[in-house]
Amino acid sequence: MSETVTADPTPDLALARHGDDAAFGRLVAPLRRELHAHCYRMLGSAHDADDALQDALLRAWRALAGFEGRSTLRTWLYTVATRTCLDLVQARGRRALPVDLGPASERVVTGDVPVTEVAWLGPWPDEPGARLEQRESVELAFVAALQHLPGNQRAALVLFEVLGFSAAEIAATMDTSTASVNSALQRARKLVAEKVPSASQQRSLREIDDARLRDVVTGYSSALERGDADALVALLTDDVTWSMPPMAHWYAGRASVDAFVRAVPAAGSCGAWRHLPVGANGQPAVASYRRPPDAPPDAPHTAWSIDVLTLRGDRIAAVTSFIGAEHHARFGLPASLP
Template identity: 70%
Template sequence: MGEAFSPTAADGDLARARDGDEAAFTRLVRPLRPELHAHCYRMLGSVHDADDALQDALLRAWRGLARFEGRSSLRTWLYAVTTHACLDLAESRGRRMLPMDLGPSSERAVVDGQGPLGDVAWLGPYPDAGPTDGPAGRYERREAVELAFVAALQHLPGNQRAALLLFEVLGFSAAEIAAMMKTSSASVNSALARARRILAEKAPSLDRQRAPRTIGDPRVREIAVGFASALERGDADALIALLTDDVTWSMPPLPHWYRGIAAVADFAVQVPLTRCPSWRYVLTGANGQPAVAFYVGEGAALPHAAWSITVLTLRDERICEIASFLGAEHFAGFGLPAVLPAVRTTGDGGR
């Protein structure tokens, strides 16, 4: 994978940074921050943990820059520093989970059951790449942060997770990874083999085809709008018509989740379509997939508060997985407000 910055400019900033020029160091690492942050998210399954890990990694890099001898590229060295920062954080905070990791699905809607579980480290959504990324960068990030892929990664021990990501996603060789991880190429290859077996068990149907899935694709946008507007209108039939027979719906931090059209339909009718007075929405993108930011209010013309970032997984132009990440804390990372103001007319859904 090519360097993300001009070698000549980078060499000059590297020399200045080694002399203690913090502004030069900032310029040096700025082009690499988005991909390093995405790597942290894949390793840790949380935007907030990714923020912490990257901040720690860049501090380590700044303090240890004098030890960078140039035997590898600066990018490779920064990935090594960042990966170790992620491994340290993962060890202290544990792996991120989805409701599916806690127990079997519920056959009927749980209306007055157990509330949010605050003692579980939940997987979180990841905002899509911004408009400044080129087409190749958007595709690469989309494939590498898909929700099912990141969820499956959380089942791997840290060293296997790191080896798999560095090799399969980032294209480093086994020898380069061995140098990064301070181990042997044989150990890296063994970790890769074990990681691939576990990943195949945890996500046997993981779709890696290059099919259109982003909110910018017209058909995908049409499906996302159909789902969101059906919820907004309270149209159960229209919503259910968009789902596959084996659809799942989960809502971390709630432990309950649903599998199959009957269970999901029962939940949809009993809870969001009945117990929530008014919905508005904003289309967005998360984990390289279509997503909807939902807001709930007491009436159509009243203010609506942030409720969930709902990530949709599609198969054959239907929705096969719905993951609603509840909580206003997710919205800032998507550049979305915590409240949609009151409106005089209805029906625009905040679009």
């Protein structure tokens, strides 16, 4: 990781090179969030992104004496983070959504049993004030599509399309040739184009006004809280999908989702719901809290899932319910609601 010298030493960089860890912390602090997002795109898991970023910054700290300013510190840190992620991709494999594993369920499945042998894709909490391109680059369809790419193609596409690296810079980052990078980009673009809708969620959200968006999110939440399956199904597109990682089964089409909604989340036997609006993966989402049907009326609703909504126009085209209280903690949400 050594580079040739150019003159751009900041005081903190000079201090950090001589072992001042506080100076190193000040250098990387403004870049932590974007580096974490980069690791999430590469790995499909905020938890894995934690591990990758921690490891990458440790590697960078140990190798900082070899950073001599040929590139910016930001570019160098992205190089370290990318190589760290590639090591994790090789060690841990890719993450999946239920739609990646098999066909949609033909009947409603009850008695849910989590599938623990699958590494599941996870949600990403939105950053307030994030730019359009930042939100677009963590949309669920895009991150899920990246998981189908080999590590080198995944890295090349993210570095080129999201971060604006040149093919030559990517070649240096990945220790390969420019020709290999261009070939990886070509293959990666083809696969991603097959899996990602032509209209991004950011484009879809711009086409409806804020009031209508609030109506859709509120309508989804209130319909579940009332157990009103008709109102919920009225918000859906004809080809809607509903999945619930870590459950392997999923539903496709309005009729199948209608049957699922009536039998499970909108049924009294499922318990009572409360919701909080959140933002996840650059998309509208709600945090779901559930009180079991056998709980006392004054019992709290406990964290259940983060439901990420994919819109087409002003209708919901997909619901991805990431089940698990650990997601609420990631979003800075309480573990229960009174």
